[in-house]
Amino acid sequence: MEKVTLVAIHTFGLESVVKRELLDLGFSDLTVANGRVEFQADVTQIPLPNLWLRSADRVLLKMGEFYADTFDALFEHTKALPWEQWITRDAKFTVTGKSVKSTLASVRACQSIVKKAVVDKLSEKYGTEVFPESGPEYTIQVSLLKDTATLTIDTSGQGLNRRGYRKLAGQASLKETMAAALVLLSFYDKDRLLIDPMCGSGTILIEAALIARNIAPNLNADFAAMGWPQVPQRAWDLARHDARQAIDRTGELLLFGSDIDPEMVQASKANARAAGVGDDILFEHKDIHDLWIDQQYGIVISNPPYGVKLGEYREINQIYLTLNKMFRNKSGWSVYILTGDKKFPDYFKRAEPDKVRKLFNANIEVNYYQYFGERPDRA
Numbered sequence: 344m345e346k347v348t349l350v351a352i353h354t355f356g357l358e359s360v361v362k363r364e365l366l367d368l369g370f371s372d373l374t375v376a377n378g379r380v381e382f383q384a385d386v387t388q389i390p391l392p393n394l395w396l397r398s399a400d401r402v403l404l405k406m407g408e409f410y411a412d413t414f415d416a417l418f419e420h421t422k423a424l425p426w427e428q429w430i431t432r433d434a435k436f437t438v439t440g441k442s443v444k445s446t447l448a449s450v451r452a453c454q455s456i457v458k459k460a461v462v463d464k465l466s467e468k469y470g471t472e473v474f475p476e477s478g479p480e481y482t483i484q485v486s487l488l489k490d491t492a493t494l495t496i497d498t499s500g501q502g503l504n505r506r507g508y509r510k511l512a513g514q515a516s517l518k519e520t521m522a523a524a525l526v527l528l529s530f531y532d533k534d535r536l537l538i539d540p541m542c543g544s545g546t547i548l549i550e551a552a553l554i555a556r557n558i559a560p561n562l563n564a565d566f567a568a569m570g571w572p573q574v575p576q577r578a579w580d581l582a583r584h585d586a587r588q589a590i591d592r593t594g595e596l597l598l599f600g601s602d603i604d605p606e607m608v609q610a611s612k613a614n615a616r617a618a619g620v621g622d623d624i625l626f627e628h629k630d631i632h633d634l635w636i637d638q639q640y641g642i643v644i645s646n647p648p649y650g651v652k653l654g655e656y657r658e659i660n661q662i663y664l665t666l667n668k669m670f671r672n673k674s675g676w677s678v679y680i681l682t683g684d685k686k687f688p689d690y691f692k693r694a695e696p697d698k699v700r701k702l703f704n705a706n707i708e709v710n711y712y713q714y715f716g717e718r719p720d721r722a
């Protein structure tokens with residue numbers, strides 16, 4: 344079986360979450376770097392991370408990595424890579440790029456050099472200069488970081504966050520991959536009570552339900568590598584079949600969402616139904632200030648509105664004070680809040696946060712404040 348190196352790309356700060364997911368999927372030999380985790384796989388395993396990774400944005404096939412501070416070096420090293428093993432004679436391919444802290448700063452120039460090198464290589468290998476471009480699609484990426492070029496081909500196609508269930512989203516909806524990561528970081532399991540009192544379009548709770556039901560988040564999605572002859576159709580069929588078999592519909596889930604905006608509540612319900620977990624989450628229209636919690640143990644994961652306009656700060660501070668009032672004497676509750684507002688811990692005074700994780704939400708720096716609750720006494 345041919346071994347390949349795959350790279351799971353993700354939001355900065357989620358390295359340990361993506362790593363844990365890959366280990367759970369059975370991959371070993373992982374290399375973790377900023378925003379990416381590399382791992383070894385058989386070609387026939389390409390469907391697995393695409394179907395199952397919850398917190399990564401896409402899975403790339405790594406073609407090579409080399410030092411390139413001149414266009415000549417970029418051209419020659421790119422051309423030396425075995426493109427013909429992947430890109431068919433009838434393929435359609437595009438090149439995307441990025442450059443960070445590198446001598447070759449013009450992304451457009453790098454893209455066209457790479458395109459030319461790949462075309463040259465394919466022309467030599469296939470003995471033709473005419474390519475019909477009627478076959479499978481490949482997106483090559485040239486990524487330069489401090490003069491090291493990494494060449495990859497995207498196996499995912501559209502981002503893995505596009506799960507397909509979110510027909511209706513709010514202005515400030517979280518990316519599905521980020522919402523899944525917040526849940527994975529919270530020690531949630533299917534027997535625990537989880538609430539989001541500012542649920543917006545329901546993303547956090549829907550991702551929690553998918554986790555609890557062991558539903559592969561991209562079970563029904565299409566991926567770029569589905570059109571590649573190197574990954575047999577049988578591998579996709581088998582991975583999807585296994586994923587369907589793995590779904591666990593037993594037991595009742597304890598997932599509750601509410602929001603002050605009735606349209607958002609309707610959106611959450613529609614989205615949950617589209618994700619196949621409509622019966623697993625109870626959504627209601629409620630102002631957080633009217634919420635009453637009498638259970639001793641539970642988890643709250645939420646991302647409150649983050650006001651930029653002056654007048655909104657008072658309202659937002661009121662929300663923090665309400666959260667504080669709700670949970671200050673409830674040591675059995677774990678509280679997880681994602682916000683860009685660094686003042687949150689000044690208002691939420693139950694304790695100092697047990698952990699603060701710096702993340703990026705839609706390119707804005709945010710913090711994930713984590714306050715661990717006591718676990719119920721097993722006895």
Ligand SMILES: C[S@@+](CC[C@H](N)C(=O)[O-])C[C@H]1O[C@@H](n2cnc3c(N)ncnc32)[C@H](O)[C@@H]1O
Pocket residue numbers: 513515516517518522540541542543544545546547601602603604607629630631632645646647648649662
């Ligand atoms: C940042 S959004 C949450 C987005 C959500 N995580 C998602 O992925 O769609 C904040 C939400 O808080 C809600 N909200 C604002 N004030 C509220 C209040 N007093 N009580 C309940 N919800 C409130 C807003 O309607 C908005 O949907």
